[in-house]
Amino acid sequence: MTKLILPTPSQAEWAEREIGVIIHLDLPVFLNDVRYNFREHYGDPLPAELFNPDDMDVESWVLAARDLGAKYAVLVAKHCTGFCLWPTRAHGYSVASSPWKDGQGDVVREFVDACRKYDILPGLYYSVSCNQYMNVDKPGLVRDRDPEKQRAYNAMALSQFTELWTSYGELFEIWFDGGCLPPEEGGPDVAALLSRLQPNAVVFQGPRGLPSRLRWVGNERGVADENCSSIMNEGAELLDGTREVLAKGDTLGDTWRPAESDLPGRDAHRARSGGWFWAPDQEDTVKS
Numbered sequence: 001m002t003k004l005i006l007p008t009p010s011q012a013e014w015a016e017r018e019i020g021v022i023i024h025l026d027l028p029v030f031l032n033d034v035r036y037n038f039r040e041h042y043g044d045p046l047p048a049e050l051f052n053p054d055d056m057d058v059e060s061w062v063l064a065a066r067d068l069g070a071k072y073a074v075l076v077a078k079h080c081t082g083f084c085l086w087p088t089r090a091h092g093y094s095v096a097s098s099p100w101k102d103g104q105g106d107v108v109r110e111f112v113d114a115c116r117k118y119d120i121l122p123g124l125y126y127s128v129s130c131n132q133y134m135n136v137d138k139p140g141l142v143r144d145r146d147p148e149k150q151r152a153y154n155a156m157a158l159s160q161f162t163e164l165w166t167s168y169g170e171l172f173e174i175w176f177d178g179g180c181l182p183p184e185e186g187g188p189d190v191a192a193l194l195s196r197l198q199p200n201a202v203v204f205q206g207p208r209g210l211p212s213r214l215r216w217v218g219n220e221r222g223v224a225d226e227n228c229s230s231i232m233n234e235g236a237e238l239l240d241g242t243r244e245v246l247a248k249g250d251t252l253g254d255t256w257r258p259a260e261s262d263l264p265g266r267d268a269h270r271a272r273s274g275g276w277f278w279a280p281d282q283e284d285t286v287k288s
Contacts (some may be wrong), residue, residue: 003254005231005253005254005255005256006016006256007033007230007256007258008211008256010200010201010212011202011256012204012213013080013213014072014172014173014202014212014214014258015213016070017072017121017172018071018264019045019064019068019069019071019075020065020070020071020073020123021065021068021072021073021074021285022063022073022074022075022076022125022175022262023061023073023074023075023076023111024075024076024079024084024273024276024277025076025079025107025277026074026080026081026083026277027046027050027051027083027086027271028046028054028081028272028277029272029278030050031046031050031052032280034271034279034280034282035273036147037132038080038081038132039132039137040147041132042055042132042135042137042143043135043215045081045082045083045093045132045133046081047164048093048094048095048098048195049081049097049098049099049116050098051083051098051099051100052099052100052153053100054100056066056100056105058255059110059114059118060118061073061111061114062114062115062117062118062120063118065203066118066119066120070079070120070122071120071127072121072122072123072172072173073115073120073121073122073125074122074123074124074125074173074175075107075108075111075122075125076125077108077124077125077126077164078125078126078127078131078160079125079127080127080130080131080132081131081132081133082131082132082133082134083133085106085107085108086091086106086107086108086109086163086164086167087103087105087106088159088160088163089159090156090160090163091133091156091237093133095107108124108164108168109168109190112169120208121172122168122169122170122172123171123173123174123175123201124164124168124173124174125175125176125177126160126164126174126175126176127176127177127178128140128157128176128180128181128187128190129176129178129179129180129181130177130178130192131153134153134156135149135200136153138180139178139179139185139187140178140179140180140181140186140187141181141186141187144196146170150186153188154187154188155188157188157190158188158189158193159180161190161194161197163191165193165197166197167192168235169201170198170201171201172201172202173201173202173203173204173214174194174198174202174203174204174206175203175204175247176203176204176205176206176207177205177206178187178192179205180205180206180207187286189211190206190207191206191207191208191210194206194207194210194269195210198224200212202214204216207209208234213257214245214257214258214259214260215249215257215258215260216230216246216258216259216260216262217246217259217260217261217262218243218244218246218247219243219247220262220263220264220268220274221263221268222261223261224259224261225247225248228247228248228249228259229248229249229250229253230249230253230256230257230258230259231249231253231255231256231257232245232249232250232253232254232256232257233250233253233254233255233257234253234255242249242270246259257270264276265286266282266285266286266287269288270282270285271285
């Protein structure tokens with residue numbers, strides 16, 4: 001008898017929500033140099049003092065998402081520089097060390113509160129695969145491969161995940177950009193912590209073994225294959241799967257793992273960082 005492959009309740013709710021937004025914010029948006037690339041500045045992270053937005057209205061982000069018709073929203077809590085938009089206790093590289101609100105601000109708190117106020121399900125992005133501040137790059141390994149530094153990084157990442165997954169209530173989606181290296185390959189044991197702290201979240205590009213995973217569609221154009229199946233083989237991962245497999249799925253697979261189709265709000269060829277971040281004098285790159 002053929003096994004019936006079905007979505008989890010969380011995956012089914014995610015499908016019903018249909019449209020979400022992802023909001024990117026990181027230190028490079030405060031630079032005039034739109035060509036800044038964190039990979040060219042390892043060992044020289046941007047100063048936390050750069051983070052000092054004028055009159056930032058987080059509720060307006062969520063209201064814009066609601067007006068679009070989005071039913072969920074994901075905030076980039078930590079992108080590849082390693083700077084944290086919440087006052088993490090794991091290190092000093094965060095909003096707590098910035099002049100914004102005299103170091104007392106918390107962008108993640110404002111975002112989650114706004115989502116709940118306006119009936120938008122909140123999610124958080126955290127790139128564990130890249131961290132300029134900790135000298136880590138894809139696939140989540142310290143660049144000099146020092147075992148002690150790797151253990152310290154893994155412990156720091158788990159500490160920050162614990163903060164994010166316990167301090168802001170239940171999250172709808174947890175987004176891992178670039179995947180999540182498993183412990184047997186040197187990464188932190190994210191799956192066990194996530195299963196315990198946020199068991200109902202859908203997880204984009206998360207570690208194997210979690211029941212409610214989503215996959216990347218294989219492009220950043222917001223386009224899915226005409227025959228895009230939500231069924232995949234459990235072993236078909238971003239790091240070892242082809243873009244064709246990600247785009248089409250596998251109707252003979254063994255797990256329900258639908259594709260999330262993401263795209264930036266700006267022209268990827270002309271705007272900063274592939275169109276994901278705001279930059280000065282680039283309003284002509286905004287899509288209609």
